[in-house]
Amino acid sequence: MKSNSPQPETRNGARILLTGAAGFIGSHTAEQLVMNGHQVIGLDNLSTGHLSNLNNLRGNQNFEFIEANVLDEYRFNRVMKQFQPHTIIHLAGLVSVVQAQQEPAINFSLNVQATDLIARSAVANGTRRVVFSSSAAVYGDLEEYMIHEDSPTRPIGLYGAAKLASENLLLGYARSYPLEVVCLRYFNVYGDRQDPKNPYSGVISIFSDRFSAGKPVKVFGDGEQTRDFVSVRDVARANRLAATVNEIQSGSRNICTGQSRSINDVVQIFQSIYPEAPNPDYAESRAGEILHSCGNGGYAAMMLGFEPYVSMEDGLSDLVAVQNLANYSANFVSPARRSTVPKEAAAQ
Numbered sequence: 001m002k003s004n005s006p007q008p009e010t011r012n013g014a015r016i017l018l019t020g021a022a023g024f025i026g027s028h029t030a031e032q033l034v035m036n037g038h039q040v041i042g043l044d045n046l047s048t049g050h051l052s053n054l055n056n057l058r059g060n061q062n063f064e065f066i067e068a069n070v071l072d073e074y075r076f077n078r079v080m081k082q083f084q085p086h087t088i089i090h091l092a093g094l095v096s097v098v099q100a101q102q103e104p105a106i107n108f109s110l111n112v113q114a115t116d117l118i119a120r121s122a123v124a125n126g127t128r129r130v131v132f133s134s135s136a137a138v139y140g141d142l143e144e145y146m147i148h149e150d151s152p153t154r155p156i157g158l159y160g161a162a163k164l165a166s167e168n169l170l171l172g173y174a175r176s177y178p179l180e181v182v183c184l185r186y187f188n189v190y191g192d193r194q195d196p197k198n199p200y201s202g203v204i205s206i207f208s209d210r211f212s213a214g215k216p217v218k219v220f221g222d223g224e225q226t227r228d229f230v231s232v233r234d235v236a237r238a239n240r241l242a243a244t245v246n247e248i249q250s251g252s253r254n255i256c257t258g259q260s261r262s263i264n265d266v267v268q269i270f271q272s273i274y275p276e277a278p279n280p281d282y283a284e285s286r287a288g289e290i291l292h293s294c295g296n297g298g299y300a301a302m303m304l305g306f307e308p309y310v311s312m313e314d315g316l317s318d319l320v321a322v323q324n325l326a327n328y329s330a331n332f333v334s335p336a337r338r339s340t341v342p343k344e345a346a347a348q
């Protein structure tokens with residue numbers, strides 16, 4: 001899945017303000033930016049993110065973390081004035097589709113109002129570009145098999161509606177002020193640091209958690225529903241490219257693989273990694289579930305030089321390897337500590 005597209009020129013040593021930096025996608029994005037020589041301020045209120053996600057960046061002089069709420073306008077503007085970023089990557093938000101339905105006011109403030117605050121601050125501080133984490137949820141349940149950016153946008157719930165409202169708002173700012181805006185419509189993102197404890201997490205993090213514990217997974221319907229699963233490493237690279245390519249046209253871009261995989265495919269890949277795993281339990285299909293979703297990533301390839309590198313097989317093996325390492329480290333007792341561990345505990 002290596003890119004054959006010509007790679008556009010990117011800016012070196014950019015100053016980037018990253019909201020939602022301690023989250024799943026944010027922490028991977030922060031690492032990729034810093035690894036590529038950019039200077040990053042990560043802002044997060046740790047509501048769903050974790051400081052431990054940023055362990056790899058601890059002590060790195062090109063990364064600074066600020067614990068703050070994006071809705072705290074005074075504080076946000078102060079950070080903007082001090083740091084004067086070239087680009088803001090805005091990932092902080094309410095991510096749970098179910099919570100967005102149940103608590104529309106929170107959905108509005110986090111997924112729309114915060115976007116407006118960020119755009120106003122960007123304009124006031126001469127920030128050149130805003131990259132926004134939108135979602136394939138803006139399309140809703142389309143008949144089309146391959147979804148491209150000109151496909152109709154008919155979100156079926158408040159989460160997708162808020163993402164679409166934010167896109168429109170940001171693109172309105174781009175037409176009104178000297179501000180570039182790139183809205184990235186991520187499809188189904190998976191990878192390590194996605195919290196499986198959250199019942200609204202992606203299916204892959206839930207499956208991974210259950211397979212590693214030797215428990216059966218639950219598949220709704222016949223398992224033939226398909227999704228376009230994209231690795232978080234590819235999404236982080238898309239964020240980096242969107243933030244740093246020199247020339248850009250404001251607009252919305254799909255971030256996807258262009259390949260759909262069924263839930264049964266995902267189960268099979270996990271079964272090949274965990275051959276002893278019990279068979280899945282099949283349950284009645286969920287009302288209103290979208291059956292098929294696959295993105296066309298042509299625009300992102302053309303405009304950002306982005307194409308996915310990570311195959312599903314590699315992405316899932318990678319996820320399992322990272323999880324095994326984390327479990328091993330959590331259970332590891334160093335030789336120095338071992339002598340202080342009570343005998344009974346050490347024997348377990």
Ligand SMILES: NC(=O)c1ccc[n+]([C@@H]2O[C@H](COP(=O)([O-])OP(=O)(O)OC[C@H]3O[C@@H](n4cnc5c(N)ncnc54)[C@H](O)[C@@H]3O)[C@@H](O)[C@H]2O)c1
Nearest residue numbers: 020022023024025045047048049069070092093133135189
């Ligand atoms: N994960 C996916 O499959 C997916 C798909 C499409 C779009 N997105 C979007 O990508 C973005 C990142 O999602 P994620 O999966 O990494 O979720 P996440 O929950 O891991 O990350 C969101 C981060 O934002 C922080 N945050 C929330 N409210 C905040 C506030 N008021 N102030 C400061 N920080 C705040 C959280 O603490 C968390 O660290 C979200 O905007 C989400 O809607 C995610």
